[in-house]
Amino acid sequence: MIEIRDLTKVYGSTTAVDHLTVTVRPGVVTGFLGPNGAGKSTTMRAVLGLDRPTAGEVLVAGRPFAEHPDPLRTLGALLDAGAVHPARTAHRHLTALARSNGIGPRRVEEVIDLVGLGSVAHRRARTFSLGMSQRLGIAAALLGDPPVIMLDEPVNGLDPDGIRWIRTLLRSLAAEGRTVFVSSHLMSEMALTADHLIVLGRGRLIADVPLADLTSTLTAVRVRTPDGGRLAAALTRPGVTVTPADDAADDAGAAHDAGAALTVTAAGARTDHAGALTVTGADVDEIAAAALADGVLVTELTPLHDSLEDAYLALTRDDIEYSAQPATTSKALR
Ligand SMILES: Nc1ncnc2c1ncn2[C@@H]1O[C@H](COP(=O)(O)OP(=O)(O)OP(=O)(O)O)[C@@H](O)[C@H]1O
Numbered sequence: 001m002i003e004i005r006d007l008t009k010v011y012g013s014t015t016a017v018d019h020l021t022v023t024v025r026p027g028v029v030t031g032f033l034g035p036n037g038a039g040k041s042t043t044m045r046a047v048l049g050l051d052r053p054t055a056g057e058v059l060v061a062g063r064p065f066a067e068h069p070d071p072l073r074t075l076g077a078l079l080d081a082g083a084v085h086p087a088r089t090a091h092r093h094l095t096a097l098a099r100s101n102g103i104g105p106r107r108v109e110e111v112i113d114l115v116g117l118g119s120v121a122h123r124r125a126r127t128f129s130l131g132m133s134q135r136l137g138i139a140a141a142l143l144g145d146p147p148v149i150m151l152d153e154p155v156n157g158l159d160p161d162g163i164r165w166i167r168t169l170l171r172s173l174a175a176e177g178r179t180v181f182v183s184s185h186l187m188s189e190m191a192l193t194a195d196h197l198i199v200l201g202r203g204r205l206i207a208d209v210p211l212a213d214l215t216s217t218l219t220a221v222r223v224r225t226p227d228g229g230r231l232a233a234a235l236t237r238p239g240v241t242v243t244p245a246d247d248a249a250d251d252a253g254a255a256h257d258a259g260a261a262l263t264v265t266a267a268g269a270r271t272d273h274a275g276a277l278t279v280t281g282a283d284v285d286e287i288a289a290a291a292l293a294d295g296v297l298v299t300e301l302t303p304l305h306d307s308l309e310d311a312y313l314a315l316t317r318d319d320i321e322y323s324a325q326p327a328t329t330s331k332a333l334r
Pocket residue numbers: 011014015016034035036037038039040041042043185321
């Protein structure tokens with residue numbers, strides 16, 4: 001377990017981490033997400049005691065990491081895959097690390113096999129691709145068979161095979177009951193790997209939630225019916241809106257607030273063809289019941305959820321340190 005308590009780290013005029021309190025629990029993969037500059041690496045360095053907090057503290061398995069007599073057997077970390085002497089072979093690098101931590105040579109062979117570096121173990125690190133260096137860093141993190149594993153952007157530089165491999169590895173480490181804490185700025189990656197998410201924005205905690213909670217909010221229901229007008233009328237109640245689902249229907253009458261006077265003819269006319277409506281403010285059961293009560297045929301009822309990417313972008317929209325204008329061409333600007 002990693003306990004981060006009221007952690008603050010200030011560099012000059014930049015508050016990199018701002019009163020962060022979270023607990024990273026064992027048995028699950030915890031994704032640590034946030035836009036560039038959100039403070040993820042700073043937090044991870046503080047976990048390792050590499051950065052002294054301005055305020056607050058971090059405990060790993062109950063005490064500050066620096067106070068553990070056997071650090072490699074407590075927490076394995078990969079922060080910077082380039083932190084290997086370029087003239088050393090992978091095998092020598094891991095052997096030196098193992099020796100200085102009282103770990104036997106057999107474990108070196110095990111981790112080399114585990115990360116798939118067997119065929120290049122005697123090559124110098126300077127000849128390694130970024131993906132190979134990432135694997136070597138992960139081998140070093142696993143050397144002490146630690147109960148806590150912390151990786152900063154581990155998929156960086158990995159090819160699709162490597163990305164799948166690391167996903168499987170992280171999930172199996174968590175399934176063994178370990179604490180797995182892994183950062184990324186890509187929600188798409190974390191969506192496939194993490195069980196739990198901690199989201200940072202400008203150093204502050206934005207969310208500390210199970211992955212499933214981010215998408216469980218129902219945003220709307222898509223309804224297909226040959227009789228949209230009657231269905232919209234059946235759904236006349238405060239807070240419910242019915243809109244044609246396709247943009248082309250804009251000219252046909254836009255949104256219909258069921259609390260206000262309902263103009264449904266446009267939607268009804270359109271649904272003779274496309275038949276798709278978007279309903280907000282009522283769930284699938286309520287819409288089905290209203291349709292049944294008024295004898296309206298419904299051929300589709302699909303709950304619409306935010307994608308994880310949408311949920312993440314919505315969460316961090318105000319906390320992006322660097323942002324760009326949407327891509328456009330000079331022609332389009334004219
Ligand atoms: N040593 C340092 N000196 C000064 N400012 C720093 C230092 N390290 C980080 N920062 C600043 O602190 C903020 C948080 O940086 P950090 O690297 O922790 O973010 P991050 O979430 O890991 O970002 P990224 O995804 O880009 O790696 C940034 O504004 C960064 O410029």
